[in-house]
Amino acid sequence: MKTVFISGASRGLGAVIAKTFASNNYNVIINYNNSEHEANDLKKFLESNYKIKCFLYKCDVSNEFEVKDMFLKIKGEIGNIDCVINNAGISLDNSLIDKTYDEFMKVISVNLLGTYLISKYSLEVLKKGCIINVSSNNIYEGSYIESIDYDASKAGVISLTHSLARFLAPNIRVNAVAPGWILTDMTKDLDLNFKKYEEDKILLKRFGKSEEIADAVYFLASNEYVNDCILRIDGGIRWILI
Numbered sequence: 001m002k003t004v005f006i007s008g009a010s011r012g013l014g015a016v017i018a019k020t021f022a023s024n025n026y027n028v029i030i031n032y033n034n035s036e037h038e039a040n041d042l043k044k045f046l047e048s049n050y051k052i053k054c055f056l057y058k059c060d061v062s063n064e065f066e067v068k069d070m071f072l073k074i075k076g077e078i079g080n081i082d083c084v085i086n087n088a089g090i091s092l093d094n095s096l097i098d099k100t101y102d103e104f105m106k107v108i109s110v111n112l113l114g115t116y117l118i119s120k121y122s123l124e125v126l127k128k129g130c131i132i133n134v135s136s137n138n139i140y141e142g143s144y145i146e147s148i149d150y151d152a153s154k155a156g157v158i159s160l161t162h163s164l165a166r167f168l169a170p171n172i173r174v175n176a177v178a179p180g181w182i183l184t185d186m187t188k189d190l191d192l193n194f195k196k197y198e199e200d201k202i203l204l205k206r207f208g209k210s211e212e213i214a215d216a217v218y219f220l221a222s223n224e225y226v227n228d229c230i231l232r233i234d235g236g237i238r239w240i241l242i
């Protein structure tokens with residue numbers, strides 16, 4: 001039986017990715033930072049609905065000491081794993097001028113440094129298999145003035161994906177998804193006019209469901225010839241409305 005590690009899987013897209021892999025017979029390691037209650041509920045849900053084991057590890061992906069310690073524990077308690085998904089991410093929207101040093105550093109630390117730290121220390125237990133990074137379609141021409149730090153972090157994740165694919169081949173494949181808008185906690189408080197404006201740019205005229213992104217992540221894990229691939233999944237975007 002295969003085992004997948006998912007960062008930031010207590011809620012949102014990560015929790016749905018956990019369900020998708022569990023439904024495909026993977027044991028699931030859920031990493032969370034603050035949402036312990038949600039992580040416990042997800043573990044109960046997965047173990048009662050699928051014939052799999054679920055493990056919980058609390059860790060801030062941007063803290064090197066915690067990440068290193070987590071993978072040493074995983075090595076001792078679980079052993080080798082087959083797939084690592086770098087999903088944990090935050091956005092701290094603020095205008096270009098008002099954005100603070102601390103905000104910028106926090107976003108880069110969780111989204112970009114966290115992806116690097118998890119990838120690096122997971123090699124303790126990921127000897128053969130794959131890494132899948134969650135980037136964003138903001139890396140294309142559609143960046144936003146409130147989220148230049150987030151957009152830069154997600155562009156960095158794409159660069160990391162290419163570098164890791166090159167340097168970890170042939171034993172480990174490395175791919176990324178670049179989702180557009182997804183209905184999760186991260187987007188639930190968007191202004192309704194802004195949401196409508198964004199939906200109008202999407203050829204399918206709606207935000208994506210987490211299940212649709214999770215299916216794409218599972219595809220990247222299960223097709224063993226896909227490598228160094230950035231899978232854009234956003235319903236088709238026209239950035240300029242005409």
Ligand code: NAP
Pocket residue numbers: 007008009010011012013014031032033034035036059060061062086087088089090110134135136137178179180181182183184185186187
């Ligand atoms: P979300 O609903 O806000 O959930 C974020 C998850 O990340 C939570 O499980 C949270 O865990 C975890 N997390 C945050 N900081 C962490 C840290 N320092 N260490 C460990 N875990 C941490 O966000 P989402 O929408 O599901 O986003 C998931 C991924 O998809 C992110 O990388 C995001 O950038 C990307 N994405 C989202 C969208 C979108 O429209 N929603 C679009 C493109 C890409 P705790 O609550 O336990 O702290």
